[in-house]
Amino acid sequence: MAEIIQEEKGKKGGKRRAKKHGTHIDMTPMVDLMCLLITFFMLTTAFSKAKVMVITMPEKDNKDQQKDQPQISAIRTLNIILSEGNKVYYYIGMADPKKPPLPMLVKTDFSKDGIRKVLLDKNRDLFTKIADYRDKRVTGKIVVADTTLDSEIKKMKRDDKKGPIVLIKADEKAKYKDIVNIIDEMAICNIASYAIVDLNPVEKDMLKTAPK
Amino acid sequence: MPKIKPPVRTPHIDMTPMVDLFSVLLIFLLLTASFRPQEAAVITTPQSVSEKTAPDADLMTIFISKDGKVFFNIDNGKDTSTHFRSKLIEKMGEQYQIKFTKAEINKFGTMSSFGLPIKDLKAFLNTKDSKERDKLQTGIPMDSTDNQLAWWVRQARLTNVGAEVAIKGDGDTDYKTVKKVMDLLQDNKVNKFNLVTNLQKQEVTLKELPPAGK
Numbered sequence: 001m002a003e004i005i006q007e008e009k010g011k012k013g014g015k016r017r018a019k020k021h022g023t024h025i026d027m028t029p030m031v032d033l034m035c036l037l038i039t040f041f042m043l044t045t046a047f048s049k050a051k052v053m054v055i056t057m058p059e060k061d062n063k064d065q066q067k068d069q070p071q072i073s074a075i076r077t078l079n080i081i082l083s084e085g086n087k088v089y090y091y092i093g094m095a096d097p098k099k100p101p102l103p104m105l106v107k108t109d110f111s112k113d114g115i116r117k118v119l120l121d122k123n124r125d126l127f128t129k130i131a132d133y134r135d136k137r138v139t140g141k142i143v144v145a146d147t148t149l150d151s152e153i154k155k156m157k158r159d160d161k162k163g164p165i166v167l168i169k170a171d172e173k174a175k176y177k178d179i180v181n182i183i184d185e186m187a188i189c190n191i192a193s194y195a196i197v198d199l200n201p202v203e204k205d206m207l208k209t210a211p212k
Numbered sequence: 213m214p215k216i217k218p219p220v221r222t223p224h225i226d227m228t229p230m231v232d233l234f235s236v237l238l239i240f241l242l243l244t245a246s247f248r249p250q251e252a253a254v255i256t257t258p259q260s261v262s263e264k265t266a267p268d269a270d271l272m273t274i275f276i277s278k279d280g281k282v283f284f285n286i287d288n289g290k291d292t293s294t295h296f297r298s299k300l301i302e303k304m305g306e307q308y309q310i311k312f313t314k315a316e317i318n319k320f321g322t323m324s325s326f327g328l329p330i331k332d333l334k335a336f337l338n339t340k341d342s343k344e345r346d347k348l349q350t351g352i353p354m355d356s357t358d359n360q361l362a363w364w365v366r367q368a369r370l371t372n373v374g375a376e377v378a379i380k381g382d383g384d385t386d387y388k389t390v391k392k393v394m395d396l397l398q399d400n401k402v403n404k405f406n407l408v409t410n411l412q413k414q415e416v417t418l419k420e421l422p423p424a425g426k
Contacts, residue, residue, distance in 0.1 A: 177258035177383030
């Protein structure tokens with residue numbers, strides 16, 4: 001049987017030389033580092049594309065907007081007012097000073113039991129419909145493309161007649177992230193129609209007497 | 213006679229081709245990754261569930277820092293032949309009657325975001341000291357007498373008609389500054405904005421739906 005020849009050169013006879021070890025660099029750490037670097041670059045170039053949230057605002061009319069406002073049923077309107085300290089106030093219906101009493105402002109927040117609960121409660125039917133559709137797609141009962149999924153959901157939102165119409169208002173002390181959070185909640189709860197509008201003077205007064 | 217087992221030979225894999233391939237891959241990734249240019253202000257964007265990514269090109273970004281300073285950025289277009297930035301600075305120069313030299317226009321073409329009143333732009337482009345540059349970046353003015361941001365946006369849209377608008381605001385910025393920017397954009401007939409956010413998935417499943425009839 002052949003023996004493993006460990007050394008490539010045999011020992012030279014005669015004068016004893018100091019054995020010259022062939023330099024043996026172990027490449028393992030270098031290969032490790034290269035693996036790491038490659039993985040790092042592969043992941044960071046994919047992540048560096050910033051994520052965006054698309055919002056579309058209605059056309060800003062300079063004319064008197066009150067005239068052209070379509071009549072919306074008061075019971076479906078949910079007004080959300082954002083204030084300082086991440087506070088969220090809401091009230092249902094319209095606040096018309098000519099028809100007292102003014103609705104009470106309810107204080108809530110951005111937690112799971114806060115405004116999300118209110119929104120889910122009011123939007124129950126549409127939310128269930130969309131969640132069902134998504135579930136069916138995930139479990140494979142319906143097979144549709146991504147674009148069909150999006151357009152189907154858009155259609156369901158357009159045809160919805162019972163969900164709340166949310167009017168989002170922010171007072172001067174609100175922060176940008178509050179607005180982003182509330183628009184996010186709109187997406188999470190599948191709200192069909194919402195708009196960002198200005199705070200009117202009646203509501204400014206309501207805020208003064210609202211629970212802190 | 214007991215069987216003499218041959219001594220176990222440790223297999224000798226030559227790693228050279230693998231290391232070669234790794235180097236090639238690494239160099240490829242290094243070259244295709246472009247470094248993000250230093251932004252003037254640190255902005256922590258708020259979180260959202262949105263998973264859409266911003267378009268790579270034909271995008272103008274308005275940055276709003278925590279203290280309300282506004283910065284602006286626009287890219288040169290998908291193709292290196294459309295020098296949007298150079299055209300933009302020339303137009304703004306005409307608007308404000310400032311003559312920019314070829315060198316300054318070229319420098320502007322390679323830069324990224326900036327935030328300073330236009331009268332300081334010449335000094336900004338000519339200075340080589342980065343500290344000096346940082347000091348000059350006080351934000352683009354948005355006051356009603358001289359709404360420079362509105363002019364930047366308007367001229368940028370005229371230069372690159374298909375450009376989309378992204379707003380990168382810090383979570384703690386006052387909403388009224390952001391609203392001012394959005395109003396100014398709407399005045400320029402931009403009604404669709406992309407708000408830059410961090411992805412944080414939040415989903416509500418049917419089981420979590422609160423019971424009806426509260």
